Amino acid sequence: MSIRIDPAKCNGCGRCAEICPGNLIQMVGSGKDRKAQMAYPDECWGCMSCVKVCPVQAIEFYIGSDIGGQGASLTAAVSKKEIDWTACKDGCILQQIITERQKANKY
Numbered sequence: 001m002s003i004r005i006d007p008a009k010c011n012g013c014g015r016c017a018e019i020c021p022g023n024l025i026q027m028v029g030s031g032k033d034r035k036a037q038m039a040y041p042d043e044c045w046g047c048m049s050c051v052k053v054c055p056v057q058a059i060e061f062y063i064g065s066d067i068g069g070q071g072a073s074l075t076a077a078v079s080k081k082e083i084d085w086t087a088c089k090d091g092c093i094l095q096q097i098i099t100e101r102q103k104a105n106k107y
């Protein structure tokens with residue numbers, strides 16, 4: 001399992017690199033060209049911290065075939081109260097789940 005970072009969306013804020021517990025994401029370039037880059041995809045254990053913290057949804061979690069993803073990916077849009085999880089495949093939305101941040105494991 002791993003993540004994909006869309007360089008066209010990335011604004012170079014560095015939040016994902018700061019929050020990754022394994023220091024797996026590196027910032028490369030400078031100025032407008034500063035971008036996040038997944039440096040160690042094989043080491044990712046899918047904690048989703050970077051997916052949630054990215055303010056522009058530039059990071060998607062790739063759901064591997066080993067866990068039934070078959071090319072699908074997951075993104076998260078976080079607001080004060082909710083997290084909007086979206087599963088996509090081939091540009092189409094497969095499923096959307098909205099979780100309340102104050103009520104973990106209930107949606």
Ligand code: SF4
Nearest residue numbers: 010011013014016054
């Ligand atoms: S959190 Fe998102 S926008 Fe910020 S550096 Fe990471 S990928 Fe880019």
Ligand code: SF4
Nearest residue numbers: 020044046047048050
């Ligand atoms: S999902 Fe977790 S372990 Fe994987 S790159 Fe993001 S923050 Fe790091």
